[in-house]
Amino acid sequence: MRxxxxxxxxxxxxxxxxxPCVHIAATALLALQHRGQEGAGIAYFADPDERDSIACRKNVGLVSEIFDREYLETAPHTKVACGHVRYSTTGGNTVENTQPIVTHHSRLTFAVCHNGNITNADELRSYMVNERGAVFYTTNDTEIISKIIIDRIIKTGSLEQSVIDLIKTLKGAFSLVIMTKDKLIAARDPNGFRPLSIGKLGTSTVVASETCAFDSIGATYVRDVEPGEVCVFPLGGKSKSFHIEKGKRSLCVFELIYFARPDSFIDGMSVYKARLEMGRALARQCPTEADIVCGVPESGFDAAYGYSxxxxxxxxxxxxxxRYVGRSFILPTQKGRTRAVGLKLNPLRASIEGKRVILVDDSIVRGTTCAKIIRSLRDAGAKEVHMRISSPPFIAPCYFGTDIDSKENLIANKYSVDEICRQIGADSLVYLDINELTAIKxxxxxxxxxGCFTNNSPIDVSRARKKDKFD
Ligand code: SF4
Structure with missing residues (x-):
């Protein structure tokens, strides 16, 4: 499904x-695989005393394909490592654009991993090329981050100060992990668009996009990196924290609706409980006579349970x-994606035949796959299908690290709820009210x-890059 x-x-x-930092990083990345399936990588310092001993294995593909058993068995034990899983919304899906991005410079060798989208990336890239003489080897935003760090290090001589300057320079969404041979740095944008948490694994400090990664390696959650915070964890020293001026707090609500795993906690909130609450709110919003409540696998399960x-x-x-059909969103054509829904999801006739079904999903993007799903339920004997969506209509582009940015692709941008209901062939259609959604806090x-539900972005995006990947 798209x-x-x-x-x-x-x-x-x-x-x-x-x-065994590489092994631990690979395990954590497996737990984060839902955040990106196009590429993955891990960087580490093979010799903790040698700054140029940085090694990096990365490629396009899944974590399990890139980090096979043979590689993990022979990977050295290290004191520091960082890793990344990628879904490309900027830059093509090539090995050069996968992360971590490693920089060798006479002043510093380091690796950067980035989650989010820099809205002033084009401006910064031009500045670095034209004013600072930088040469870029990739088309992704993360290399801009590396170039700015080096530029600032030459000026200030301090990595910490360089990262603080970087955070003040970047606009948009960014949760960063930066690694040198003797430091790990975690930083989050002043608005806190994307999650980033700190944990403990024995004597190790770990940071991850989601706490489900901590569970996978047996680490315990300590706290979230605060919006606008730079946390520095040095070898053999005490951790330090620097607070940049906070912006308007703006956690991406879609992390709670769909992106994050239900077993994660973000900024202290259980993703699972948030989804249950969205389902409960939907049920309160529009009580409907029916025989059974079902979720669209698997994105609608938790909200459907809350509704029930x-x-x-x-x-x-x-x-x-x-489970053995590939993810349909990677199919290149809409026709292929639509056909793949039938391959992936087969109606359970014994469960729904002759019944009035409440069907819950997290969102409707284009409506085509939703229509096909509803038709398949009717073909399998469902008497009525009432569609319930645990988010408001998706009407606007996102500039902060998601892949839908063309209004033309969004059905709710062109049609009313009644018209969408008719198009998808449902007996009724209800979206979660925006006030009910934000009340889950x-x-x-x-x-x-x-922003994608209201067209009101929390920060200025007038100069943000327009992407056309799915146009
Ligand atoms: S615009 Fe939507 S998807 Fe993008 S960060 Fe905001 S809530 Fe998340």
């Missing part, structure tokens, strides 16, 4: 003694998923970016 895709996931680890709890209607399965000191 979904909105997250850009990336990042991970880092540092310890005063030698540890709130409404008292039984929760059931509407589809069986074929329940007293927490947090605000969300809701």
């Amino acid at each position: 979904k909105i895709n997250e850009e990336c996931g990042v991970f880092g680890i540092i310890d005063d003694s030698l540890q 709890m709130q409404s008292g209607l039984p929760y059931g399965m509407a589809f069986v998923r074929n 329940r007293g927490r000191d947090i605000e969300y970016c809701t």
